[in-house]
Structures are given as structure tokens and as C-alpha cells.
Amino acid sequence: MSVLNYCESQxxxxxxxxxSLIPAGDGYIHRINAGQVIRLVDLEGNxxxxxxxxxxxxxxxxxxxxxxxxxxxxxxLTTGTKLMSSEGNVLLTIIADTCGRHDTLGGAxxxxxxxxxxxxxxxxxxxxRDTFLLxxxxxxxxxAKRDITCNINFFMNVPLTPEGGLRFEDGVSAAGRYVELKAxxxxxxxxxxxxxxxxxxxxxxxxxxxxxxxxx
Amino acid sequence: MEPIYSIELxxxxxxxxxxxxxxIFKLTSLNDNPNVALLCYNANQPLDRYNMPDTLKGQxxxxxxxxxxxxxxMGRLLLSIVDSxxxxxDPIGGLSTEAEIVKKFGHKTFAEVRNDYYRNGYxxxxxxLGKHGLGKRDIVPNVNLFSKVYVNEDGSMHFEPQTSGKGxxxxxxxxxxxxxxxxxxxxxxxxxxxxxxxxxxxxxxxSDVVDAKKDICYQSRPENFRAWETTQAYLNLSE
Numbered sequence: 001m002s003v004l005n006y007c008e009s010q011x012x013x014x015x016x017x018x019x020s021l022i023p024a025g026d027g028y029i030h031r032i033n034a035g036q037v038i039r040l041v042d043l044e045g046n047x048x049x050x051x052x053x054x055x056x057x058x059x060x061x062x063x064x065x066x067x068x069x070x071x072x073x074x075x076x077l078t079t080g081t082k083l084m085s086s087e088g089n090v091l092l093t094i095i096a097d098t099c100g101r102h103d104t105l106g107g108a109x110x111x112x113x114x115x116x117x118x119x120x121x122x123x124x125x126x127x128x129r130d131t132f133l134l135x136x137x138x139x140x141x142x143x144a145k146r147d148i149t150c151n152i153n154f155f156m157n158v159p160l161t162p163e164g165g166l167r168f169e170d171g172v173s174a175a176g177r178y179v180e181l182k183a184x185x186x187x188x189x190x191x192x193x194x195x196x197x198x199x200x201x202x203x204x205x206x207x208x209x210x211x212x213x214x215x216x
Numbered sequence: 217m218e219p220i221y222s223i224e225l226x227x228x229x230x231x232x233x234x235x236x237x238x239x240i241f242k243l244t245s246l247n248d249n250p251n252v253a254l255l256c257y258n259a260n261q262p263l264d265r266y267n268m269p270d271t272l273k274g275q276x277x278x279x280x281x282x283x284x285x286x287x288x289x290m291g292r293l294l295l296s297i298v299d300s301x302x303x304x305x306d307p308i309g310g311l312s313t314e315a316e317i318v319k320k321f322g323h324k325t326f327a328e329v330r331n332d333y334y335r336n337g338y339x340x341x342x343x344x345l346g347k348h349g350l351g352k353r354d355i356v357p358n359v360n361l362f363s364k365v366y367v368n369e370d371g372s373m374h375f376e377p378q379t380s381g382k383g384x385x386x387x388x389x390x391x392x393x394x395x396x397x398x399x400x401x402x403x404x405x406x407x408x409x410x411x412x413x414x415x416x417x418x419x420x421x422x423s424d425v426v427d428a429k430k431d432i433c434y435q436s437r438p439e440n441f442r443a444w445e446t447t448q449a450y451l452n453l454s455e
Contacts (some may be wrong), residue, residue, distance in 0.1 A: 114291075
């Protein structure tokens with residue numbers, strides 16, 4: 001295992017203006033204004049929290065995994081990472097991280113990709129991209145599937161090798177680990193708390209996550 | 217075999233086409249330092265599109281080569297790499313933008329140099345996608361044919377120059393009727409200096425009859441074979 005970047009936050013839970021529990025397999029969508037800070041907590045450990053961000057006023061500008069990894073010439077996300085938009089703007093900055101590494105190339109599970117990856121009879125198992133779709137449809141987005149792009153998997157470990165391989169490994173996260181982000185513009189956060197049961201991304205036991213929001 | 221279609225894509229240019237199932241779509245570099253950015257969609261239903269994470273996770277790879285398949289986000293196959301002289305095509309390095317091109321290679325406008333102006337991948341894709349009713353929301357992580365980017369243990373990304381050159385080729389088989397969009401523009405990690413690349417020959421051939429039980433792409437991973445089965449079921453229902 002390579003260097004993990006551990007950085008704690010001094011923010012107090014009591015000062016948060018809002019908190020929400022996101023049960024395993026549930027979705028969450030919320031506007032976050034510029035200057036506000038969010039903290040995502042992996043309550044029980046090794047839980048993938050699949051996340052997308054959009055410009056709150058124009059969803060055609062959205063989180064870009066490729067722009068983000070290219071901007072820092074590194075594929076893993078941690079403290080200091082600027083989450084870049086498809087238009088080259090900074091959406092949010094990671095300001096604290098007690099996990100140390102987050103994936104943004106592994107994507108989100110879907111019912112359809114489960115048939116490809118595991119077996120045809122997995123088609124009706126609950127999956128992240130169904131959650132993303134439902135949340136976007138309820139938010140009022142038309143043709144919402146176009147907005148499901150390459151997401152962040154907070155707390156998930158997907159190492160790439162110099163030889164061109166890709167592995168799914170047990171998480172580097174643990175109960176109570178968190179990541180904190182500051183919004184640099186008005187954004188909408190979309191979360192699927194991953195229900196995947198077919199691989200170790202949730203340690204075969206999806207669990208709840210929690211989100212806190214602080215005002216500037 | 218004679219191609220049923222051929223065209224030459226000059227340095228910086230973009231191209232898009234709808235191609236029927238069962239064709240071989242071959243790109244050959246006529247110069248050094250080629251890079252061709254590629255996006256691919258189900259032509260009948262463009263909401264069904266190339267998906268980088270599914271392609272990589274399904275095959276446990278962070279590179280594409282002979283035997284790899286390009287998966288859609290609906291569990292289906294769009295393209296298969298049936299042959300290539302390059303051992304590595306890059307699926308993670310993304311797309312050049314106007315700002316990056318100007319920063320690294322300078323600014324050459326149409327007004328100054330006519331059709332030799334410096335184009336970029338993002339504007340090229342946006343322009344071509346617009347011709348098919350698609351736009352910003354449809355730009356997903358692309359493939360960079362002919363280029364190599366590897367990742368070290370610490371996560372750092374490294375562009376390896378000169379891994380391909382004049383005469384190198386890649387042949388892709390269409391697994392359904394697809395919309396292919398290409399941009400012959402520099403890889404975003406290509407070092408500062410002269411605007412690289414050159415001309416690319418595009419040829420389309422009829423594919424031989426495929427025996428799925430023996431095919432190098434369908435058989436390289438059980439995930440590819442299941443995606444092929446899903447594709448057949450989809451085609452049987454929809455066509």
C-alpha cells in the first residue's frame with residue numbers, strides 16, 4: 001500500500017446546520033451553496049459512497065473524473081484534491097480526509113453491468129445507477145441518464161497497476177472515517193450509498209453513511 | 217480485402233459516422249505520435265453509450281489492446297479490438313481542451329493559418345456530437361487510441377511517449393449499429409513543444425463471420441462473453 005494522506009478536521013458536529021443518515025442502498029440529493037462544507041462519514045467502515053456533483057444552476061456542467069485526475073496528475077482523491085468540472089472550474093475542494101484515498105475510475109454499479117460482471121441472474125439486484133436515476137428524475141431533470149457520468153467512490157480502493165491492470169481490494173476505510181469538502185461554487189450533490197453485494201467494495205455488507213453540512 | 221469506405225483524417229480534424237453491425241473499422245497512423253480520441257454510442261439509442269468504468273472493471277484492465285471489448289453502460293458490447301499493432305490504448309487520460317492546447321503548443325487561429333489551426337478534443341467532440349442531436353451532457357470519458365498512460369502505485373499518472381508511430385494500426389469490430397466520434401488531436405499529457413500527430417487513414421471493411429465460441433474478444437474474459445450474450449438478446453428483440 002502506498003502513502004495515504006491522513007488529515008483531520010477541527011469542525012464540531014454541534015455546529016453543523018444539518019445532518020442526514022443515508023441508509024445502505026438509499027439515495028440523497030441536496031443543494032450545497034458556495035462556501036458551505038460537507039462531511040461524509042463511513043459509519044461502519046468499508047462502505048462505498050458513490051457521489052456525483054453538478055453546477056446547481058446548470059447540470060450540463062458537472063463533475064469530471066478525467067479533468068480532476070488530469071489536474072493533479074494522480075488517479076486517487078484525497079486532501080487537497082480539487083474536484084474539477086467539465087468546464088474546467090473547481091466545484092469543491094477536499095479539505096480533510098481520515099481515509100486517505102478515494103477512487104474515481106471504478107464507476108458506479110448498475111443492474112445491467114452486474115449481469116456483465118457477475119451473472120445474468122443479477123439483473124434485478126438493487127444498484128447505484130438506478131438510485132442515481134430515480135433521484136435525478138425526482139429532482140426534475142429531463143433525460144436524466146445523460147447526467148450519470150463517471151462518479152467518485154468515496155472510501156473505496158481500486159488500485160491500478162503500472163502494467164495496465166485494475167484490482168478491487170478491501171477498503172482502506174474503517175468505522176468513523178470521513179472526508180470533508182468545501183463547495184467552491186453552488187453545487188448539487190447526488191449520492192447513492194452503494195448496495196453492491198457481489199464484490200468487496202462494501203465488505204459484502206452495505207452499511208449506512210452520514211452527511212453533515214456547515215455554513216461558511 | 218477492399219474497404220467499403222475510406223477517408224483520411226488530417227491532423228486536428230474530427231469525424232463521426234454511423235456504422236452498421238459486423239464491420240471492421242480500421243485506423244492506421246501515417247505519421248509519428250498519433251492520438252485519436254474516440255467516443256461510441258448505440259446508434260439506435262444514444263443513451264446507451266461507451267462506459268469507461270464498466271469496460272475496465274469488466275476486464276480488470278486499465279489499458280485496451282487486442283482482445284479487449286468496449287462496453288456500453290447497459291451491459292452490452294459496442295466495439296471489440298480484433299487486432300492492433302499497439303499493446304496499449306489509453307482509456308483514462310481524457311480529452312484535450314482549448315486552454316491546454318494554447319498553453320502547450322501556442323495559439324494558431326483559422327484567421328492566421330487557415331485550416332492548419334490548432335483544434336482541441338473537447339471542441340471537436342462538441343461539434344461532431346451536435347450533428348447527431350447530442351451535446352455536453354453526452355461527453356463521457358473517452359478512449360485515446362495509440363497512446364499509453366500508466367499509473368504507479370502512488371497513483372501518479374505517466375504518459376509514455378513514442379509508443380506508437382507511422383504504420384501502427386487498430387481494428388475495431390462493430391458489435392451493433394454504432395455512432396463513432398473521433399478527434400485526431402493531441403493527448404492531454406503530450407509534452408509541451410510542437411503540436412504533435414499527423415494523418416490517420418480510416419478504412420471500413422466487412423467482418424468475417426464470427427464464431428463466438430472461438431472469438432479472441434468474446435473469449436478473453438467471461439464478462440465479455442456475457443455482454444455479447446446480452447447484446448444478442450437486445451438485437452433479437454429490437455431489430
